[in-house]
Structures are given as structure tokens and as C-alpha cells.
Amino acid sequence: MKTLEFPAPPPRAGDEDLRREVRNFLESRLEGRSPLQRAESWNGFDRQFSRELGQRGWLGMTWPRKYGGHERTAFERYVVMEETLAAGAPVAAHWIADRQSGPTILRYGTEAQKEAILPKIAAGECTFCIGMSEPDAGSDLAATRTRAERQADGSWRVNGTKLWTTYAHEAHYMILFCRTSGSPADRHKGTSQMLVDMRATPGVTVNPVLDLMGQHHFNEVHFEDAILPAGSLLGTEGEGWAQVMGELAFERSGPERFLSSIQLLIELIGALQGAGGEGGRNAVGRLFAHLVTLRHMSRGVAALLERGDDASVHAAIVKDLGATFEQELPDIARSLIDEEPDLASTSHFASVLAYTTMAAPAFSLRGGTREILRGIIARQLGVR
């Protein structure tokens, strides 16, 4: 059969205590956070909040103790991720580092890199950004032009421009995907990953790019004869493509790919109390069936990660279905409740609807577009 089997996650992971603990913490810590703020989901940034999660042992959860981790299971980590997302906690200061940069360093980093960086991520003290996309290398990541040249003293000289770099302006480090030999015509050959200290590298400039809401999340990052010290190479020179594919699998694997609009669903249920009739029940039943199925599949991805298996195609399926689910939400909500969307409204439904409508286009772009994901799935089916 061609079906991609999702392994069955345990129905209960013995996680009730952890879940209760996380919920209690979030309930008091996030008191007074408005629904509109919660709707920002993993875009919400609060360094102190990330530190507090770190202090509780809820970051770097699956990593070895000697790097500041807690050697817990992928399912326990999943509990913390989904509870923070469902509560609309401001997780951006640690999200990328905990999700993909840390695991990439753990897999490919030198002992020195692991010792220097992983404990800081686990403590919630270290923000990462993703240096993949460029003006002329979006979906076609192998067209990357940014180039790092090895100097006589072992350091690297970097020139080029990265674009759409989320939270580069707050980040301590970037994992940079770039060319270390050859030309863009060589495609994925000759590419590598580098660790860039965003605070202490002369020649690195970060310029804001405002999004359609006028908010500053992503950036343009220029490298102009920027010098990275010897020891900045992450992993193996020339193996950047295989490594960055692994990083993308981490990037696509989590529950944020279908939970980032959950606040709108919560507001919709609230607005439907005592209203909505058959149409409301039908719509909510359908959305809930999608949500629970996505969660079951996503916990299956966690089961694959726990076993150390490749989860990249499974993650692509969950991300593609998740984005479609989330992008349908605003129109379904609009069809059921007669309220004008308005960011400034005192109605939580109206403000969250306005926000989610404007956030939605990005869901099928960031982390790999819908078309790229479908190409990955088609390849798995053997037709590409």
C-alpha cells in the first residue's frame, strides 16, 4: 500500500502530572494576556517568559543532561509545546532554537559548539534565527548565493544577503546556509552550514521588513565581508544540503503547524454559545474532527522522532493539512457570526478574526510552501 502509516502514539503518555503542572504555570503566568495577544501564537516574543520555561526544565527537554537537557521523551516535550501553543504563550524567544537549531547542533555540532550553546538554549537564554531564504533563493533553496570563503587563518569571510529572517533583530545566533565552494549552478553541491554570532560579528547588518500588518517580525540580513572565526562551520563542509534538509524536517514537525490559529477557534466556540444552530454544530464538529485527527498524526510524528526515525514526509503531510485547516478557519468563522473583523474592536471574536485573517496567508509559505510540500509527498509516492 502507498499509504504513509503514522505510528500510533500512546493514548496517554503518563503525562497528566506534567500537563497539569504546565497548565497551572501558564494560567497564572499569562493572566491578563488578551485573546488578541494570544492569537499571535508563536510570533509572541517575551525573553523573560522563555527564561522561566527554561528554569522549569521545559526547554531542550529531550537533550542529554550534559548539554543542559533533561533526557525526557518526545511525548513529554510535545505536551509542553502544545500546552504553550494552546494557551497563546509568547514563545518566539526560544521556539526556533528549541525546535530546530538546538537539535541541528546536537546532531552535527562539535563538542565545543554543543557545550557553548545548548545549555544556553535549554535555559531559555538564547534566541536563534534561520538563515536560509534569500532574495533569489526562496523555494529554490539550492540557488543560494551567500558565500563563505575560508581564510588562511581558518576563519570564514561571508558575503551575501538573507531575507525573511524571522527575529534576526533579537537573535543571538543564526544557522546560516551558504555556499562554501562552486557556484549557484552547482546546486546543492558545495553548500555548508555556519554558526553566526549575531551580536559580535562585524559586517552583519539587520534591516527590518514590516509585514502586511505593519509588524516587525522578519528582516533582511546583509553580510559584507563579515568574518566568522575558525570553528564556525557547523557539521561537514560541503554537506550543507543534507544537513539543511534535516533542519527543515525539525522545522516542519511540530504542532504549531495546525495550532497557530487555535485562538480563533476558541473565540468562535464562545460566540456560538446559545447561537449558531445546526450550521454551527456542523461546522464545529467538522473542525474538531480535523483538529483531533491532526493532533493524532502529529503525535505520530513525535513517535517517529522518539524512535529516531526519519519523519520528513509525515511532517510534510501534517504541515500541508494543518495549513489548509487553519486557512479555512477565518471564512468558516465569518460565515457563522455576524461581526465585522476589526483589530481594534473590544470584541475578542472581531479582533482575533481580523488578526487571523491577516496571518493566514503565511501559513502555507513559511517553513516550505504548499507546492514544495506536495512535491515532497509526490516523491514519496514514486511519481517524481
Next chain:
Amino acid sequence: MDEISAIVSDTARRLLRGLAEAAGTWEDMPESAWTAGWQAIEDSGLLLALLPDGDGGLGLPLSEGLGLVRIAGSHHGPWPVVDTMLARRFAAENGQDVAAGPAAGGPSEMAPHQRDIAALARACQMAGALEAVLEMTTAYVGERHQFGRPLARFQAIQHSLAVLAGEVAAACAAADFACQRIAAEGHDPILAIGIARARIGEAVSRGTAIAHQLHGAIGYVREHRLHRYTTAMWRWRDEFGTQAWWTRRVGMAVIAEGSDGFWSSTVAA
């Protein structure tokens, strides 16, 4: 799945696949062939797979019996395999004699909990049938040439197929989810069945549309196997409670928990 149930399901798969492939155009099938097929199914013991322990069944837990139902959905032939499995289970539960022969027309006179199990069986059949449809469609776009190349070389075709694969994966996950939940403590099995029926019903709508589109006109003829699956699923999705009825039932339960209870309901489902 333990070793015994792996052997049971392999055997069932081999038997039903062979029979379904040999069935040809059902309407033209000689009666003797039909009877021989039925006898082979009867002899395999498959029809007793949903019987409760101690009633002469195979001693399989219900969730694994439903795994066989899914296989029957994947290799759907002109015999009422699943309906007979259900009828025999319910007869045994009701203390009646387990009648021999096919239960065409399905089980009659069900208690509410039996109706729920029948609804879940339909969900599993649909998941299995969708798997078969994905397999057939993937093979077809690899074989059929137009414009001097296989259809599979066109990106539009690849992406449609990817959407189909996503729907099939979701349908199988929803069926697995419900089968797991009816066996686990602390969950509402009815809610889980409703979730499976709502999600799988939608996967059927999207998936069958894509499969027919990618097969072109050949998939629309009586002699082709595709419609054995698609038309069956269009019935199954509304049997033992329509998809709309199950969906509203889930929606009612979720709305009743209110916005404060929404996330807890999600985790507890």
C-alpha cells in the same frame, strides 16, 4: 499487533485481494464463482473475527478485528463480508444463534452501542477503500501516457495525487484513532467514532473526486474497478448515522464544553 494477528491479517489480505481481483465485472460473475468465493471466505474464519471472546471467534480484541474490516475495505468484492462480520457479532451479543450464510442487507435490529460499532466498521472500511484508491490512482498515472509522457510527469497531477495521499493518511489516522480510543480508558468512544466518521467522510469526498479526475473517462465505466470503491464509499459514509448527523453530534458536544473547555476536550478526545 502480535504475531498471531499479523498472520491472520496477512492471510485475510491475500485471500480477499485474490478474490476481489478475480471478480471481474460483478454483474457478469457466474453464480458458481460467487458461491466458491463466499465459501473460501467462510472457510478462512474471517467472518467470525468480530465475535466476542468465547463465542467461537478468533479471540481477537475488537480493535484488531476492525483491522481486518479495514483490509476488507481495501479488497472490496461482491460479497457482504463486513456486514456478515457485524451481523454475527451482534447475534452472538444478543444471545442468538450465529446464522450461517451471508447477511446481505447488513445487521438488523441493533442496540445503540451496536450501531456505534457498525458505524466505526464503516469508518474502517472507508479508510481501507481509500488506501486502495490511492494505490490504483498512483499506478494509473504512472502507466497512462498523454502528450508523450506519463501523466505522473505533470506537476498538476503530482500535486493532486499528493492531496489524495494526505486525505488517505488522515482517514487512516482517524480510523486508527477511533479504534485505539474504544479500547482505552478515560476517553469517550462515541466522540471518537464521530470524529472518525466526520473526518473520513470528508476524505472520501475529496479523495474520490481526485481519483475519478485522474482516471479520466476509463474510471467511469462499469468494467473498471474504481467505481466499486467510490460508489461503495458514497453509501458507507452515510450509513449507521449520516456523516452530517455524526458531525453535528461532535459539534454539539464540543460547543457544550464552551470556549474554556475547548482545549481540554481536544486533549481528552
